[in-house]
Amino acid sequence: MKLYGHPMSTCTRKVLTVLAEKGHEAQVVVVDLMKGEHKQPDHLARHPFGVIPVLEDGDFSLYESRAIIRYLDQKLPGASLTPTELRARALMDQWLSVEQSYFSTPAIKILYQRVIMPMLSQQGDESIVEVAKGEVARTLDVVDKALGNQEYLAGSSYSLADVSFMPYLQCLVVSKVGELITDRQNVAAWWKRVSARPAWVKASS
Ligand SMILES: N[C@@H](CCC(=O)N[C@@H](CS)C(=O)NCC(=O)O)C(=O)O
Structure with missing residues (x-):
């Protein structure tokens, strides 16, 4: 491939x-x-x-x-990242859609203003960062609530939904707005858990 x-x-x-x-x-x-x-x-x-x-x-x-x-x-063979149980699979799809609709765009905006523009010797616009932080916070509040009852987004097992959120959480960390994660107890515990996975460490280093 x-x-x-x-x-x-x-x-x-x-x-x-x-x-x-x-x-x-x-x-x-x-x-x-x-x-x-x-x-x-x-x-x-x-x-x-x-x-x-x-x-x-x-x-x-x-x-x-x-x-x-x-x-x-x-x-590919190996442990499935898609739950077989109907409702868990539906939840995975729900969170994949949440990530695409309400999370990745503002997270990327923050990265762009805080990291990419300075790399291009341009000054980022903090007013854009502030608006995007509000949008990210709103989604992470929803995620935090869901993770109060379960270890992973789709339930008890790590799935494509978790994978899909992770690069955008990392954008927040490198953009120095990691408090959006650490201020939310369940999101913080989940991030600690999923970002320690050897596959993520390999893919993101
Ligand atoms: N919906 C697409 C988005 C792809 C996308 O925006 N990729 C970025 C890199 S993460 C890119 O190629 N950006 C360059 C550009 O927009 O010109 C996907 O999920 O694959």
Whole structure:
């Protein structure tokens, strides 16, 4: 398998985490976002929206990180990251949707203003950070409540929903707004638990 992505990208990290959970190695082909390689015709032929990641499995090509992690979980041997019980699986899908709809966008905005813009020698806009922090806080309050009764987002087992949130939690840490995590007891305990998993350590280092 070939994974077109970048080790620092949140969406690529989700895929690398699932690969590591499954004990599977894919050939990572680095697409250099700083050089604009994702907007070049050869990458646009793989991904019509010009972003990463893209997975190639033989003659099958797939884009969109959440579709890729579902595919890999079904395809590869190893412990399943999708609960078999109907309600747990429905909860996994609910949290995957929450992450996509209400969490990843503001978390990335914070990263962009606090980390990416300074890397480009530009000053981030703290008013954007403040608004995004409010949106992240609102979602994490909901997550915190859910994690009061269970160890993982979908219930008693680690799932694709946890994987999907993790790169954005890491954005908060590197953007120096880690108090959004540590101020919430259940989120903090969950983050400690999931970020210690060897697969995450491998994928995120
Ligand atoms: N919905 C897509 C989002 C992909 C995405 O936004 N990838 C980022 C890196 S994490 C990217 O390629 N950004 C470059 C750009 O937007 O120009 C997915 O889940 O795969």
